[in-house]
Amino acid sequence: MSAEGGELERTLGFLEAMTLGGGTMIGAGIFILPGIAAQTAGPASSIAYAIAGFVALLAALSLSELATGMPIAGGSYHYVNRALGGLFGAVVGWGMWTGLMFASAFYMIGFGQYLVEPIPFLDGRVFIVGLGLLGLVLLLGVNYYGTEESSAFQNVTIGVETAIVLVFVAVGVFFIDPENLEPFAPFGPGGVVATTGIVFISFLGFEIIATVAGEIKNPGRIIPLSMILSVVLVTILYVLVMLVSTGVIPFESLGDSPIPVSDVAVTYLGPAGVVAIVFAAIIAAISSSNSSILAASRVIYAMGRDGVVTDWFNVSHPRFYTPHRAIAATGGVTALLILVGLEVEAIIALLAEAASFSFLVAYSLVHVSLVVFRRTDPDGYDPSFALPRPVYPAVPILGVGLSLVVVSQMATVVVVIGTGIVAFGVVWYAVYARGRVVSEGLLAEAIRGTPAEPYRVVVPVANPETQRGLLRLAAASAHANEDRGTPELVAVNVTPVAHPSPLQNVEADRADHQRDLLENARDVATEMDVTLRTRAVVARDVGEGILDVLEEEAADEVILGWDGTLGRDDHVFGATVDPVVRHAHCDISLVDLRDEAVGTPVALVAPGPNAPVVAHQAVEFATVDEAVPTLLNVQPPRGAGDSDAENRGRAVVADVAEAAGLDPDEYEVQVVVADDVGQAVVEATSRYDTVCVGLSGRVEGPRIPFGDVTERVVQDVPSNVALIRGS
Amino acid sequence: MxxxxxxxxxxxxxxxxxxxxxxxxxxxxxxxxxxxxxxxxxxxxxxxxxxxxxxxxxxxxxxxxxxxxxxxxxxxxxxxxxxxxxxxxxxxxxxxxxxxTAGRSTVVDRVLVPLRGDLNLDRILAVVADLLLAGDETATLFHSVAEDADPSQGELLLMGAVDRLVEHGVDRERVDWRLSESGDPRTDIVELGAEYDLVVLGETEPSLRERIMGDVLSDIVDALEVPALVVRDVE
Structure with a gap:
């Protein structure tokens, strides 16, 4: 048998993650923006890069913890959606998507500038925009048709690109004229902060590592390592590039250039330097733009998975297997943004700032999400990289604070555009997503704090056909025990994994299961007015997984579905159910739902330790359809004409009901007097919709005993059957 | 192992x-x-x-x-x-x-086993022995002598390998060997492979040249029309 649907291979190692993160970051941001940065902050623009790098590092720290806790596609969007619910999920999802399109357009215009400027007769905006569009079309074509295992090629190009920038810096420091660095901050701190908002785009990319977290090997180690290291190294590189640029050329003339780094290089590296820098800038623009398009399609995938956008985008190409619709949609809007460059002079700074805005908002919400995750500590969130104290409260607090400061200094038009995108996300949620999104978020729980002692009923669910019935029974049980605690349902789905491996992505399976579970289970929970939690567990064996959850949850009761067969393949009830029945320490109901309706239950009672539990369970199940259950006792006559049998039966029922704490108006009594007890039980119980029978005796050793009567009920009664054992 | x-x-x-x-x-x-x-x-x-x-x-x-x-x-x-x-x-x-790997053979009577040297030899021979003991095919051990190497070295290698199979419990009559002095192992294996139903090859760590120019082994496997069994090099 193959695993359900197949395994997902993790294929990205440390080097791939670093080149992905570094390659996306080192892009047009450092080749184009030094000019604009010099114009607005002077030589102190290196400080702006350092601040932007610090803001990025804070985000990288929070994202690292979240990504190792949930290594699954989607990045920031996914964490915010989980923590803060569908509304914020939609805002961040749309913000990231549009932000990536802004960034992609920005890179391609930068690509056009670096191609056009060195060639005198090719001057003009039309050429820049045209070349940008051409580059974009080529990228879209490649991504539409799909590539396989191109990482070796990427490693080489990004290595060459980085080497060129390193040479530029290493040689350039000897040509710095200290006079150029005076005055260091001609536009004051305000200018530096405003510049930070523009150059922040140069750091987009580290997050791609979190966006593809589902494909990274040993995510617990490689995600934080590559994310933090790439941000730190790139920040140092940028600060040096900016110092060299403003040190070699006076910042006033640097500010006039659309290709500043190349203009700096020509002064000390000559024409060869210009060629090298132009080459590096082009490679950088292409690789950054490419990564942005790919990251966008992963964000769309994650949004489609959660129901925030239509799954239509996520139909992959029948032959190339690429998410061609997502790629085409991203590319189409990016092309429009590039075309805006024909009309708008300052397009490059606008695009950069708008993309920065989107991501600063997203990262602020990521910081908040981290706090929410820490406070609620939900199941399945078990990050292998956790920020130590006092770094923990400091990082999210500083992160949100600094992001707000940077955003506050942005150009009005950018704030308007950015706020418009946020508003679009809100409207989108209200109009489209609200009915479809299943994520409620943990925010309410984080604010409320821990609830009072619950009465907890665990329901393992796997089969969509029966899970509804099981959940309804469980909800009824939980409700009927309100006097023992706040009713709470825990729906569990166990994903069996034969060989758990850090090279395999099981997170995605968990997410898929959880989504189906949530959708179905939530309806039932609302209907029955009961708190529901879901748990998706990965374990070698389903039975073991269920036992672990029962233990962790300190469950009061478990309701297990079962297919109604006995004694097959060396198992009593089945390979999954047997270990649970054998080892669980709570009340167990094994339910074979043969009919959707629970209807009127009957409990078969005879003197014994189990009987009160069975009787009580029948009363609990009866609440589903507001019926009154019957407690049935069958008495064999003691000799011919035994007139006392009926009374003896009634006495047994009365004793059991009292032991179960039932009022006489909560049940009906039926006593049957017959010689053949088994036959009588079958005939009497067949008239009811659901039969509750005790699972006799305590289980010791490998055998699970069940009586002859139980066996006959299971085999001969057509109604729903519940086998019940007290703890 | x-x-x-x-x-x-x-x-x-x-x-x-x-x-x-x-x-x-x-x-x-x-x-x-x-x-x-x-x-x-x-x-x-x-x-x-x-x-x-x-x-x-x-x-x-x-x-x-x-x-x-x-x-x-x-x-x-x-x-x-x-x-x-x-x-x-x-x-x-x-x-x-x-x-x-898949290939067009419909029966397995004759197995070709090209051997390169001592690299991975134990594992290859263990797999061949298992294969012969599990079924009833015959095997030909094959070695292509490098251009300026001594052919007697190759003979020694092949005869030693036959002995090892016999030690593993394979009937000596089910194993023979062939030596080629053409100096072109790739062509030899592909041509000779056509006469057999299955080829058993040893996987080796690709050299730097192979990494850049393409893996010789996968090149051979692609060229073969019959199925190939590539013995893994775990160490």
Whole structure:
């Protein structure tokens, strides 16, 4: 048998993650923006890069913890959606998507500038925009048709690109004229902060590592390592590039250039330097733009998975297997943004700032999400990289604070555009997503704090056909025990994994299961007015997984579905159910739902330790359809004409009901007097919709005993059957 | 680690292809454990989970169909960006000694075993011994002498290898050997392979040149029309 649907291979190692993160970051941001940065902050623009790098590092720290806790596609969007619910999920999802399109357009215009400027007769905006569009079309074509295992090629190009920038810096420091660095901050701190908002785009990319977290090997180690290291190294590189640029050329003339780094290089590296820098800038623009398009399609995938956008985008190409619709949609809007460059002079700074805005908002919400995750500590969130104290409260607090400061200094038009995108996300949620999104978020729980002692009923669910019935029974049980605690349902789905491996992505399976579970289970929970939690567990064996959850949850009761067969393949009830029945320490109901309706239950009672539990369970199940259950006792006559049998039966029922704490108006009594007890039980119980029978005796050793009567009920009664054992 | 009498082979199948591969050879290997790996190649552009959502059930059905045709071996289905690393991982997890590629053979009577040197020799011979003990085919051990090497070295290698197989319990009459002095092992193996039903090759760590210019082994495997059993080099 193959695993359900197949395994997902993790294929990205440390080097791939670093080149992905570094390659996306080192892009047009450092080749184009030094000019604009010099114009607005002077030589102190290196400080702006350092601040932007610090803001990025804070985000990288929070994202690292979240990504190792949930290594699954989607990045920031996914964490915010989980923590803060569908509304914020939609805002961040749309913000990231549009932000990536802004960034992609920005890179391609930068690509056009670096191609056009060195060639005198090719001057003009039309050429820049045209070349940008051409580059974009080529990228879209490649991504539409799909590539396989191109990482070796990427490693080489990004290595060459980085080497060129390193040479530029290493040689350039000897040509710095200290006079150029005076005055260091001609536009004051305000200018530096405003510049930070523009150059922040140069750091987009580290997050791609979190966006593809589902494909990274040993995510617990490689995600934080590559994310933090790439941000730190790139920040140092940028600060040096900016110092060299403003040190070699006076910042006033640097500010006039659309290709500043190349203009700096020509002064000390000559024409060869210009060629090298132009080459590096082009490679950088292409690789950054490419990564942005790919990251966008992963964000769309994650949004489609959660129901925030239509799954239509996520139909992959029948032959190339690429998410061609997502790629085409991203590319189409990016092309429009590039075309805006024909009309708008300052397009490059606008695009950069708008993309920065989107991501600063997203990262602020990521910081908040981290706090929410820490406070609620939900199941399945078990990050292998956790920020130590006092770094923990400091990082999210500083992160949100600094992001707000940077955003506050942005150009009005950018704030308007950015706020418009946020508003679009809100409207989108209200109009489209609200009915479809299943994520409620943990925010309410984080604010409320821990609830009072619950009465907890665990329901393992796997089969969509029966899970509804099981959940309804469980909800009824939980409700009927309100006097023992706040009713709470825990729906569990166990994903069996034969060989758990850090090279395999099981997170995605968990997410898929959880989504189906949530959708179905939530309806039932609302209907029955009961708190529901879901748990998706990965374990070698389903039975073991269920036992672990029962233990962790300190469950009061478990309701297990079962297919109604006995004694097959060396198992009593089945390979999954047997270990649970054998080892669980709570009340167990094994339910074979043969009919959707629970209807009127009957409990078969005879003197014994189990009987009160069975009787009580029948009363609990009866609440589903507001019926009154019957407690049935069958008495064999003691000799011919035994007139006392009926009374003896009634006495047994009365004793059991009292032991179960039932009022006489909560049940009906039926006593049957017959010689053949088994036959009588079958005939009497067949008239009811659901039969509750005790699972006799305590289980010791490998055998699970069940009586002859139980066996006959299971085999001969057509109604729903519940086998019940007290703890 | 040399194991005798417990041969497990991994059979990778591309489940994105509608046409199932020719794996008749599987039915003629005798009592050999088979792990059937269905892999679905995922382009860089797509999240593996995306393709699994869409093609998972179809791919599982295809894999089941292949498995049903060949005696219901263990099945694994993986969605991967990187076929090679998936084959490596699954082979490790299921303790496979060798990886089988598809080819046109319908029976397995004659097995060709090219040997290069002492590298990986123990493992190759252990797999060949297991194969011969599990079925009733005959094997030809083959060595192609390098251009300026002494042919007697090759003879020694082959005769020693035959002895080892006999030590493992293989009937001496089922094993012969051939030596070639053409100096071109690749052509020799591809040409000679056409006369056989199965070729057993040893996997070696690719050299730097092979990494850049392409792997000689996969080149040979691609050129062969008959199935190849590539013995893994675990150390």
């Amino acid at each position: 040399v194991r005798i009498g417990d041969l497990t082979i991994l059979v990778p199948v591309d489940v994105s292809e509608a046409e199932p591969p020719v794996l008749d050879v599987l039915d003629h290997l005798g009592a050999v454990e088979v792990v059937l790996l269905g892999y679905f190649p995922v382009p860089d552009q797509a999240e593996p989970a995306l393709l699994r959502d869409q093609y998972g059930p179809g791919a599982a059905d295809r894999l089941d169909a292949v498995a049903d045709e060949h005696g219901g071996p263990v099945e694994v289905l993986v969605f991967t960006h990187d076929r090679e690393s998936t084959i490596d991982r699954i082979a490790d997890e299921y303790d496979c000694d060798a990886v089988l």
